Amino acid sequence: MVDLFDKWIKNDRHQRLFEKAERIAKEAKAQVSKTDPEAVFSHRTLKVIKQERYPSLTLSAAYGGEDLSLYEFLLLQEKIAEGDGSVALSIGWHLGIMKELKEDKLWRKNDFDRLAKEVAEEQKVVNRAATEPATGSPTRGGVPETKAVRNGDHYIITGRKTFTSMADHLDYYIVSAYVEELDEIGWFLIDRHHPGLSVDKTWDTLGMRGTESDDLVLDGVEVNVHDLVETKSKEKPAPKGWLLHIPACYLGIATAARNDAIEFAQNFQPNSLDTPIAEVGHIQDKIGEMEWKLLQAHSFMYTVARKWDEEPDQRKHMGAELAAVKLAVTNTAAEVVDLAMRIAGGRGLSKKYPFEKYYRDVRAGLHNPPMDDAVVKMLAKQALSE
The missing domain is CATH 1.20.140.10 (Butyryl-CoA Dehydrogenase, subunit A, domain 3)
Structure with missing residues (x-):
């Protein structure tokens, strides 16, 4: 049978990177009999993802990454999806977010440097938590019902996020909230171990069950003012x-x-x-x-x-x-x-x-x-x- 990927692998670098995706795809496929019926993301697959140093691939070489081009990113993601689409979609959010933060410089340099260093050295994984029960997809423009209230040098965040892929396996959440003090939408970088954070096991869908996209619950989560890493731009969003x-x-x-x-x-x-x-x-x-x-x-x-x-x-x-x-x-x-x-x-x-x-x-x-x-x-x- 003709391998449809052969014509898109153009050089030795592509082949070397592609082999990482092949190994992840193989492990992901091996876990489907558990992850699909139980609607969970496999710890074993995540272990292989980190062993392959996949989470840091979209970072620049200066941070220890491979500076993946968009073409290379898609090539690898498609191969992983051949093994299990849930795994590809889930880890794709992390790599894409790191690529966006690197290229568009959305954060203060020291904030990005701190996260990039942990991703490169410890292969930590992050995702945005933006969707909510009442607002639906954030692309439709709804204002988050999750609120961040200023209290001295801290913000108190309360709300619920849906469709949080890999919710119980992430090291960091980038949480959107309406910041009352600023009267705008902000994004907070929050460690998974932060008091007041919990994951509600709500994910029970027809398809893509292995993304384990449960609800993230924030019950009076107190964060430092410096954890507000991003605010929504008033300019028209650039193509992503x-x-x-x-x-x-x-x-x-x-x-x-x-x-x-x-x-x-x-x-x-x-x-x-x-x-x-x-x-x-x-x-x-x-x-x-x-x-x-x-x-x-x-x-x-x-x-x-x-x-x-x-x-x-x-x-x-x-x-x-x-x-x-x-x-x-x-x-x-x-x-x-x-x-x-x-x-x-x-x-x-x-x-x-x-x-x-x-x-x-x-x-x-x-x-x-x-x-x-x-x-x-x-x-x-x-x-x-x-």
Whole structure:
């Protein structure tokens, strides 16, 4: 079987980094029988992630990282997702956030240096906690109900955050809150061991169960004023290339479904046929359709990633392109998994096969930001303005 990654690995550096992702993917896949039904993130997989020094890869060499390009970041994330999409999406948030903080310089230098040093030396893991029950996705512009009230040299933070991927495995949370004193939204860097922090085991979803995206509860958490590391900019947000880790994840799930569907077709032979079903015309049609869909999705995503890397002066104009990649790739990934399910037939619904998990997981991509309606509206406005 042709490995779809071969054409995207361009040099020895890519190969060396890719092998890290392969080892993580292998461990992640081995843990799926536990992580998916129990809706947990595997300690063993996280151990391998840290052994591979994966959390520090997007840091610059000055901090001990590999200074991953966007292209390389997506290549590695897609491979991990082939093993388990939940693991890829979860750790992708950490790497993307560190990449954003490094490149966009959103924090004071000493605050970033402190976190980067711990990530590089101890492979600590961080994620933003932004989504809330009442506000939904922060991309829709809702003001957090989580509040930070100034009390001398401290802030007292109270609230609840949902969709906190790897909630019980993170070393730090970057928590958004409405800062009453400033009348604006701020972000606080909070150590996982801080008094008043707890994780409420609420995660019980159809797909991407292994992200363990439980609720983070803040009950009068007292932090230093210096832990306010970021405030929401009043300027229009700049395009964020690192968010392409989202479509890369779902493309990896689709690639895994494609691989297993082909293997199934080559080996399954009902007693009504003299050959495996791979020789049947309508099965070959479905395989061919999967192939051209994946070729298009890969080409689109990696072409845009290369443009981001090679033409930094164009990044401020790439918002619509980035959003279009997310829309196109996540929808294509769902279509590919659906074709794989049709190849497997009724067996695709069985827990004995991986297809039903791919089917559940890939649909989560349709609900990650940016949403399809927002992307279509953005593209329409751009076209009309031109």
